[in-house]
Amino acid sequence: METMQSTLSFNSFNYARVASSTHCTQHIIKLHKREVQLKPAKSTPRKGPVNPARKTQNLNVEISPHRAVSAVRLMRIEFGGAFADLLNEQGKGSGENEMGYVERTLGFRTRDLDERDLRLVTDIVGGTIRWRKYLDYLILSLCHDEKNFGSMEPLLLQILRMGLYEILKLDMPPYAVLNENVRLAKVALRPGAGNMVNGILRKFVMLNDRDSLPSPKVEGDDRQQARALATIYSHPVWMVRRWTKSFGSQEAIKLMNWNNSVPCFSLRANTARGYTKVELISTLKLLEVPHEPSPHLEDFVRMKTGMQAVIQAGLLKQGLCSVQDESAGLVVSVVDPQPGESIIDCCAAPGGKTLFMASRLNGHGMVSAIDINEGRLRILKETAKSHGIDNVITTVHSDLREVSTTKLGKSDKVLLDAPCSGLGVLSKRADLRWNRRVEDMEQLKHLQDELFDSAARLVKPCGVLIYSTCSIDSEENEERVAAFLQRHPEFSIDPVNKYVPPSFVTEQGFFSSNPVKHSLDGAFAARLVLSGE
Numbered sequence: 001m002e003t004m005q006s007t008l009s010f011n012s013f014n015y016a017r018v019a020s021s022t023h024c025t026q027h028i029i030k031l032h033k034r035e036v037q038l039k040p041a042k043s044t045p046r047k048g049p050v051n052p053a054r055k056t057q058n059l060n061v062e063i064s065p066h067r068a069v070s071a072v073r074l075m076r077i078e079f080g081g082a083f084a085d086l087l088n089e090q091g092k093g094s095g096e097n098e099m100g101y102v103e104r105t106l107g108f109r110t111r112d113l114d115e116r117d118l119r120l121v122t123d124i125v126g127g128t129i130r131w132r133k134y135l136d137y138l139i140l141s142l143c144h145d146e147k148n149f150g151s152m153e154p155l156l157l158q159i160l161r162m163g164l165y166e167i168l169k170l171d172m173p174p175y176a177v178l179n180e181n182v183r184l185a186k187v188a189l190r191p192g193a194g195n196m197v198n199g200i201l202r203k204f205v206m207l208n209d210r211d212s213l214p215s216p217k218v219e220g221d222d223r224q225q226a227r228a229l230a231t232i233y234s235h236p237v238w239m240v241r242r243w244t245k246s247f248g249s250q251e252a253i254k255l256m257n258w259n260n261s262v263p264c265f266s267l268r269a270n271t272a273r274g275y276t277k278v279e280l281i282s283t284l285k286l287l288e289v290p291h292e293p294s295p296h297l298e299d300f301v302r303m304k305t306g307m308q309a310v311i312q313a314g315l316l317k318q319g320l321c322s323v324q325d326e327s328a329g330l331v332v333s334v335v336d337p338q339p340g341e342s343i344i345d346c347c348a349a350p351g352g353k354t355l356f357m358a359s360r361l362n363g364h365g366m367v368s369a370i371d372i373n374e375g376r377l378r379i380l381k382e383t384a385k386s387h388g389i390d391n392v393i394t395t396v397h398s399d400l401r402e403v404s405t406t407k408l409g410k411s412d413k414v415l416l417d418a419p420c421s422g423l424g425v426l427s428k429r430a431d432l433r434w435n436r437r438v439e440d441m442e443q444l445k446h447l448q449d450e451l452f453d454s455a456a457r458l459v460k461p462c463g464v465l466i467y468s469t470c471s472i473d474s475e476e477n478e479e480r481v482a483a484f485l486q487r488h489p490e491f492s493i494d495p496v497n498k499y500v501p502p503s504f505v506t507e508q509g510f511f512s513s514n515p516v517k518h519s520l521d522g523a524f525a526a527r528l529v530l531s532g533e
C-alpha cells in the first residue's frame with residue numbers, strides 16, 4: 001500500500017542547473033522539468049528499522065549498498081534542500097535506517113551498510129557534491145550532444161557523477177566502478193539508463209587512461225579565466241572572481257584546494273563534565289583513532305579520520321566531548337569568559353560557542369542564549385543538559401532585534417556570532433558553495449548591521465561586544481566593524497593579542513583564521529569595548 005510513497009519527492013520538480021562552459025556550450029542556464037522513473041518497490045515499510053524477516057525476501061545482492069545510499073542521499077541534498085554537513089551525515093550513519101531509506105526511495109533492497117560502507121558514503125557524497133561542476137563539465141563533454149546532457153534524469157546524472165568521482169578522485173578500480181554503477185542505473189531506473197552509464201563511463205575510462213581528459217584553458221580576460229578556474233576547481237564563478245580580486249589568483253587556488261580536501265575535525269573535551277583532554281586522548285588511543293592535540297587550545301584534539309568510531313563509542317551522546325573547530329574555539333578565547341560573568345550569546349544556536357563559554361564559567365555566572373530558530377534552540381538546550389551545564393545557560397527564543405533590554409538586562413559580555421555566508425567553512429559544508437548566491441552577500445550585510453546595532457544595546461557600560469563570523473570575506477568582517485564604529489563611536493577596538501596566538505591577530509587587532517594560512521576553518525572576531533560614560 002505504501003509502495004512508492006517516498007519516491008514522490010523526486011517524481012516531478014523544476015530546477016535550474018548551470019552547466020559550465022565547455023567547447024560545446026557557453027554557460028547555459030536551463031530550466032528542466034524532469035520525471036524520475038523509479039521501479040516500484042514490492043513492499044516498502046515507510047519508517048523504522050527494517051524487518052529482518054523481510055530483509056532476505058527482498059534482498060538484492062547485486063547492488064553495492066554504499067552506492068545505493070550515496071545516490072539517494074545526493075538526490076536528497078540537491079533537490080530536497082538538505083544540509084550536507086558531513087558530520088551530520090556521519091552522525092546519522094548508524095546504518096540502521098539506511099536500507100529503509102534506499103528502499104523507500106529507489107524501490108529495492110540491498111544489504112545493510114557496514115562501517116566501511118558508511119565511510120564510503122561520506123566520502124562519495126561529500127566529494128561528488130564538491131566536484132559537481134567539474135564532473136558535469138566532463139559528463140557534458142562525454143555526451144553525444146548537449147541535449148543528452150540537458151535532458152538526463154537527475155538520478156542518472158548522480159550515478160554518473162559518482163562513477164567519475166570514484167575513479168578520478170578515490171582511485172577505485174575503473175571497471176569495478178563501471179559495472180557497479182551500470183547495475184545501479186539498471187535496477188533503480190531502467191536497462192537503457194544502464195547502457196547510457198556504460199557508454200559514458202567507458203569513454204571516460206579510456207580518455208583517463210590515455211591522460212587525455214578535456215580541460216578548460218585558463219586564458220582570455222578576467223571573466224574567462226575565472227570561468228575556467230571555476231570549472232577546474234569546481235566552485236561558482238562569482239566566488240572565484242571575488243577571491244581572485246581580494247587575495248590574488250594563487251591564494252584563491254589554494255583556498256579552493258582546501259575547500260575540496262577532506263575536512264579535518266576537532267573534538268573539545270567537556271571539562272564541565274570532568275572529562276579532560278588526557279582522558280579523551282586515552283579513549284581515542286583505545287579506539288585506534290589517529291589524533292593530535294591542538295597547538296592552540298588546551299581542551300582540543302584534532303583528528304582526520306575515525307569520527308564513526310567516536311560516534312559509535314557514544315562520546316558525543318554522553319556529552320563527554322563536542323565536535324568543534326578550533327577556529328570556533330578561538331572565538332571563545334576572544335570572548336574570554338570568566339566565572340561570575342553574565343554573557344549574552346545573541347545568535348546562539350545550535351550552541352557550539354554557548355556550551356564552550358558556559359563550561360568556562362565553572363558553575364558561576366550565566367550565559368543567555370538568544371536565537372530566532374526554535375528548533376535549533378531546542379538542540380542547544382538538550383545538549384546543555386547532556387553536557388551538565390544547563391544550570392548556567394538560559395535560552396531566549398526571539399528575534400534579536402526585538403529583544404527588550406528591560407526584560408533581559410545588560411551584560412558584561414555580548415557575543416554576536418552573526419549569520420553569514422559561511423565562506424570560511426566550505427570544506428566542511430560541501431553543498432554550501434552551490435547554495436550561496438552573490439546577491440546573498442548584500443542581504444547578509446544589512447542583516448549583520450541590524451543585528452550588530454541590536455547586540456550593542458545589551459552591553460553594560462565598560463562591557464565588551466564581540467562580533468564574529470565564520471567567513472573570510474572582508475565585507476562581512478572588517479567592513480561591518482568599521483561601519484559599526486562609525487555609527488557607534490562609544491565603542492572602541494580592544495586588540496585581541498592578549499587572547500589568541502599572534503599568528504591569528506590582524507594589523508587592526510582583530511582575530512582572523514584563514515584556511516590557507518592556519519589549516520583551520522575561516523573565522524573572524526572583533527572585540528569592542530563600550531566606554532563607561
Ligand SMILES: C[S@@+](CC[C@H](N)C(=O)[O-])C[C@H]1O[C@@H](n2cnc3c(N)ncnc32)[C@H](O)[C@@H]1O
Nearest residue numbers: 347348349350351352353371372373399400417
Ligand atoms: C552562525 S549561526 C550561530 C552559530 C552558533 N553561535 C554556534 O556557535 O553554534 C547564526 C544563528 O543566527 C540565528 N539568527 C539569524 N537571524 C537571527 C535574528 N534576527 N535573531 C536571532 N537569531 C538569529 C540563526 O538561527 C542561527 O542559529
